[in-house]
Amino acid sequence: MFYNRIEELNTLKKYLNSDNLEFFILYGRRRVGKTALLKKAVYGKKGIFFVGRQVTGSTLLDAFSNEVARLFNLHGATFKSWEDALRFVFQKAKDENIYLVLDEFQYLVEASPELPSIIQMLVDHEESKIKLILCSSSISFMEKLLAYKSPVFGRKTGYMKLNPVKFEHSNDFLPDYDFHNLMKAYAITGGVPQYLNLFDTKKSISKNIIDLFLSSGAPLKEEPLFILSQELREPKIYQSILEALAFGYNRPGDIASKIGFSDSRKIQPYLHNLITLNIVQKEIPVTIKNPIRTRKGIYVISDPLFRFWYRFVFPYLQYLEFGQIEPVIEQLEKNFEQFVSFQFEKEARIFLSSTLGFDRIGRFWENDLEIDIIGKKRDQWFIGECKWRNRNITQSDLNTLYKKEKALGVKPSCYILVSKTGFKNNLEIMQNIMLVKLDRDKGWIIDKKCVLN
Template sequence: MFIGRQHELIALQRMYDSKRFEMMVIYGRRRVGKTALIDHFLDGKTALYFTARQQNSRLILQSFAMAIAAYFNQPEVDFRSWDNAIDYLVSQARRHAGDKLVIVLDEFPYAAEAEPSLPSILQIAIDHGLKDTNTMLILSGSNQGFMESKVLGVHSPLYGRRTGQIKLQPFDCFDAARFVEHCTAEDAVRYYATFGGTPYYLAQLDPQLSYEQNVAMLCFDQAGLLYEEPMMMLREELKSPAIYDSILQAVSNGCNTPKIIADHIGLEPTSVSFYLKTLEELRLIERSIPFGEKPTSRKSRIHIKDPFFAYWYRFVAPNVTLIETGSGVEIARKTAESAVFATYVGQQFETMCMQWIFRAFRSGKLPLMPVLTGKWWGNNPLKREETDIDVVAAEPDEKKILLGECKWRNTVNETEMIASLRDRIGLIRGYRETTLAFFTKNPVHETTLAKYRNDPDMIFVCADDMFRER
C-alpha cells in the first residue's frame, strides 16, 4: 500500500510529461521512502533503474553495465570506464524517440564516492548531449550531506543542472495514521508519538495487534525489527556513532544546551557543536527558540525532533538490561500505562497540533496564514511568573496571531484553560488580531461550545476532530 506523497508525485509526473531534459534530485535519510516513491512513480513506465552498492568503482560499473544491457536489450557490454558507460547512455538518448527516457541512479553517493569523477562525467554528459534530449535523470541518495554538497552545492560539477529537487521528509501524523486507519484517534496519537512518520517503521505495524502488542514486538524484544534501529542508523550514517548516541541520550535526559550536553558527556563545547549540527541536518534533533526571539537567543533549547528516536531513547534505551533478560513485554505494558508516557505523548501532541494548523490552512479552515510558527516561553510580567504558549502561528503582514493550548488529559478544567490562555494575549507583541485555539484529547463540553459558538476568534479541536478525515 502506497500512502501520501501526492505533491512529490505531481512534481515527478510534470517532469515526465515535459519534452525536454529534466534532472530530479531526491534525497533524505534512510527509511524515509525514497525508493518507494520512485517505484510508485515508475509504475506502468519503463526506466533504466540502477541502485549502487557499497563496492569499489569497478564492481559498481560492472553492475551498471548489466543494467544498461538489460534495459536496451543489448548483449552485455564491458565498459572500460565510467566515461564509456555514460557516453553510451548519451548516444542511446539521442536515438531515443517517443516517451521520456528515464534513468534512475539510486544511492548515487555510493557510486560517486567509489568514483569521485562521476559527478564531473555526468556534468559533461548533460552539457554536451543529454540537455538536448527528452531524458529524465533521477539521482537519489540517503547521504544527505553528500547530496547537498556534491550534487546540489555551488561547488559541485552538477550545480545548476538539476531542474528540481525533493528533500523527502517523514509523514505528518495524519498520513502516518493511515497505516493504522482502523484504530481510534487516541491510538493514532500514541502510534505517532512512538513511531513518528518514517514509512518503514509504520509499515511494520500489524493491524491485528493492539498498540501495546505492536510496541512490545517491535521495540521491546531483542528480535524486534526496531529494537536496535537507532544505533544501526547512526552506524550507517555517521562516523563516531558512539558520540552521537551519547548526545541523544543526554538530550533525552534533559540536557538542552550545548554546554550542558558537553559537560554531561565529557566533550569540549566547541567539539559538541559539530555533532549537534550533524544531528540537526538529519532532523533527529532541533534547536528551538521562543517565538519572536532572534536566532542567537540564549533562551534556545535542544530537543529530539524525531518522535521514534525520542521514544526509543526515553523508554527503550534505559531498559535494555531488562529487555535482554526477557522482561520486554512487561516493560512495554508498564510504559504504556505510566504517567511519564502520558506526559511524553502530551509533548508530542503539541507537534501534531501544529501539523493540524498547516493542514487547516491548506483546506481553508484557518483565519490566518501560518507564515511564522513555533512556541513561546518566558516571563509574564502581569502574573510575575514564567509561562509558555504551546503553539504559535502568525501572519506578520496582517498583524494576525494564533495562540494554542494543547491538553492531552482525560479531563480538563475548561474554564481555567480558556482563562489561562487569555492571560497570555499580548505577551508576543506586534499583533492586532488574536485567535485562540484549544486542542484537547476529548471533546470539550457542549456548554463550552455553545458559549463560544459565535466567537470567530475561538477554535476548539479534539483528537477525533483532528483525525476524522484521515
C-alpha cells in the same frame, strides 16, 4: 503500498515526460518511500533502475553493464569504465526518452568516486533526452552533492527532498486505528511510511512497541543506530547528546555538562550536524523579535522515532539484550502519554496554522511560564493551551490560560483550547474563545470558532 504522494508523483512525471535532458536529484531519510515513489513514476516507461550496493566498483559496473545489455538486447555486452557505460546510455537516449535511475547513489560513489565528474561531463557535452535521476538515503552525502564544490553543482534541472507523510494522511496506512491511536503511532514513527507499514492495527500500541522495538529480532530495535552510523562519524558523542536531549537537557551548557564536556562550544558542531540531518532542531520562543541573536533558544529532538528511541529504548539496551523488557514497559506506563503530548501540541499548531492562516506560530517559555500555542496574524495575537488527557478541559484550565496571558504581557484577540477528549459543559465560553478537539473518529474538529473584533 503507495499512499498520498500525488504532488511528488506529478512532479517526477513532469520531468520524465519532458523532451529535454533532465537531471533530477531525489533524497530523503531511510524508509521514507523514495524507491516506491520512483518505481511508481517510471512504471511503464523505458529505462534502467539501478540500485547501488556496498560492493566493489567492478562488481557494480558489471551489474550495471548487465542492465544496459538487457534493456538494449546486447547479449554479453560489457563496459570497461563507468564513462563508457553512461555515455552509451546517454547516446541511446538521443532520439527517445529513456530514464536512468541510480538509487542509493552514495554507494556507487563510495566505490567509484569519479562518477560525479563523469556525470558533469556527460550532462555538459552530450545531446540527449535522457532522464537521469540520482537518489540517496544519505542526507549528508546528498547535501554535499548539491553544494557549490560538487562537480554536478548547477547541472540539476530539479530536485526534491522527500519528507515523511503528514499526520492527516497516516490513517491511509493504519485505517483501523482511531485518531487517538494514530496520534500515538505518529508520535513514534513521525510519518515515515515503512515504519507505519510495520504496525499491526489488530494489536494495541503497546503490543506494537514490544514487537517493533523490544523483542528479539525487532525490526526497529537498532534503527537510529544504523542511520547515525551511515551518516556520521563519532556516533558515541551523538548518542550521548541525543539521550541528553530526550531527557530534557535542552540548553548547550546543560547538554555539555550531562555528557561530560567542560566547554559547551565543543558540542556546537555536533548539534549543527544533527540539525542538518533533521534529527534535531533549535527552537526559539515565537515572540522573540530577533531570533538570530537571541540566546533563549533550546534544542529538541525533532525526529519522532529518535525522540522515542532515545527516551525509551537506548537507555535500556543492556536489559533488552537479555530479553528483559520490563524496565522499558515500566517507563512507558509512566511517561508514554506525556511523550505523545509533545507531538499532539505540534500537530495542533500545524492544524491551527493551516486553518487560521497564521503569519507565524510556535510556543513560548520563560522561567516557569510555558504557553503551548502562540500565533500571530497581522496585528492580532492568539494564545492557546493543549491537553492530551482523558479528561475534558475545564474552567480551571481556561483560567490558567488567562493567568499566563497576563504574565506574557500580550493581549490576545483569541484564546484557543485544544483537547484530546472535549470540554466541560460549564465552561464559560466567550466570543473570543476557540475550541478544538481531536475526535476519535473524525480527527481535528472545531467545536467553536473564535469571533474576532
